[in-house]
Amino acid sequence: MIELRSDTFTLPTPEMMAAIADAPLGDDVYGEDPTALRLERMAADMLNKPAACFMPSGTMANLASIMAHCPRGTKALVSGQSDIYIYEAGGASICGGVIYEPVPTQSDGSLALTDLARAIEEDTNDPQFARARLICLELPHNRCGGSVFSLSYLQQVRGFADKKRLAIHLDGARLFNAAIALGVEAAEIVRYANSVQFCLSKGLSAPIGSIVAGSESFVADVRRLRKMLGGGMRQAGIIAAAGIVALERMVSRLAEDHRRARWLAEGLSAIPGLKLETPGTMTNSVLFRVEDERYSWETFIAALHGKGVRISELGYGRLRAVTHAGITDEDIRKTLRVMTELLCGDPVGNKLAYAAKDHNEELR
Numbered sequence: 001m002i003e004l005r006s007d008t009f010t011l012p013t014p015e016m017m018a019a020i021a022d023a024p025l026g027d028d029v030y031g032e033d034p035t036a037l038r039l040e041r042m043a044a045d046m047l048n049k050p051a052a053c054f055m056p057s058g059t060m061a062n063l064a065s066i067m068a069h070c071p072r073g074t075k076a077l078v079s080g081q082s083d084i085y086i087y088e089a090g091g092a093s094i095c096g097g098v099i100y101e102p103v104p105t106q107s108d109g110s111l112a113l114t115d116l117a118r119a120i121e122e123d124t125n126d127p128q129f130a131r132a133r134l135i136c137l138e139l140p141h142n143r144c145g146g147s148v149f150s151l152s153y154l155q156q157v158r159g160f161a162d163k164k165r166l167a168i169h170l171d172g173a174r175l176f177n178a179a180i181a182l183g184v185e186a187a188e189i190v191r192y193a194n195s196v197q198f199c200l201s202k203g204l205s206a207p208i209g210s211i212v213a214g215s216e217s218f219v220a221d222v223r224r225l226r227k228m229l230g231g232g233m234r235q236a237g238i239i240a241a242a243g244i245v246a247l248e249r250m251v252s253r254l255a256e257d258h259r260r261a262r263w264l265a266e267g268l269s270a271i272p273g274l275k276l277e278t279p280g281t282m283t284n285s286v287l288f289r290v291e292d293e294r295y296s297w298e299t300f301i302a303a304l305h306g307k308g309v310r311i312s313e314l315g316y317g318r319l320r321a322v323t324h325a326g327i328t329d330e331d332i333r334k335t336l337r338v339m340t341e342l343l344c345g346d347p348v349g350n351k352l353a354y355a356a357k358d359h360n361e362e363l364r
């Protein structure tokens with residue numbers, strides 16, 4: 001099976017499994033797991049931030065970060081298409097009493113400064129209004145097809161945030177993909193943010209875990225919130241060991257995923273009935289639509305699945321294929337071949353597609 005649904009399907013590498021087996025361990029709630037401490041130091045140094053905290057997931061990393069920035073009853077400005085707003089079960093609102101203020105999302109995942117200004121224009125000393133404390137940015141932006149905005153944009157948001165006394169949290173689940181796409185070190189990106197979270201468990205192939213980085217006092221708050229949220233881990237070195245290998249060995253190879261994603265995108269756009277939707281600078285994700293009356297997005301996914309290729313849907317019927325360490329050149333070749341067969345008249349492919357369509361119609 002060619003698994004293009006997400007880079008979260010990556011499996012730990014043999015080197016990670018060996019590191020897991022050999023990891024020196026302690027109780028991390030006591031601050032005594034040497035492997036978790038090593039990972040945190042390594043991550044903080046890579047990002048040029050004073051401190052870092054190892055988290056069980058990107059969701060908890062974002063949640064604890066938002067709660068650390070925002071007292072109860074204050075607002076966090078978020079992209080209305082962000083993972084934080086759409087896919088994280090409203091955690092900061094439920095656990096932290098924080099109000100999400102969704103802001104329109106530009107095609108590159110950025111939030112226009114005029115929209116940010118509008119979102120806080122009522123934010124005066126008038127006691128009727130909740131005060132905003134935080135801007136959350138997502139880079140690369142998942143629902144914008146893994147697209148990346150520029151460093152100069154980040155610099156402008158920093159200037160705006162400073163003027164309005166707002167903090168910036170960066171959801172950089174795939175931060176190193178963004179760094180490679182922009183041709184800079186990750187530290188160059190996160191210098192504009194007060195805090196950042198990135199995931200070890202996506203394109204970097206570690207099985208579990210994320211990092212939050214920021215100032216010493218911010219990270220101390222996040223660590224307390226992690227415990228409060230139930231994320232204090234004991235022998236955390238078991239998973240941190242894989243995270244260390246991820247940072248040492250898996251970052252630069254992300255460029256290969258980007259090359260394959262570009263190849264896939266170019267191939268797709270040449271197939272009649274497929275329309276590319278990925279705008280701007282790309283990372284490892286390809287967004288597209290099927291525009292062929294024989295298929296709905298559901299039946300196209302089902303037909304591809306029947307031929308050994310898995311892709312997903314990412315809202316509004318858009319299809320998504322994500323490249324990662326488990327995808328080879330041959331997989332891209334085969335994916336394009338299968339899509340061509342399904343859309344350009346291969347009888348076996350079409351029969352399968354029609355069967356899938358009928359099946360789906362019966363289900364409705």
Ligand SMILES: Cc1ncc(COP(=O)(O)O)c(C=O)c1O
Binds near residue numbers: 057083142171174
């Ligand atoms: C942009 C972004 N942020 C946060 C997350 C949440 O990470 P996790 O699945 O580790 O909770 C994801 C997961 O896909 C994501 O894509």
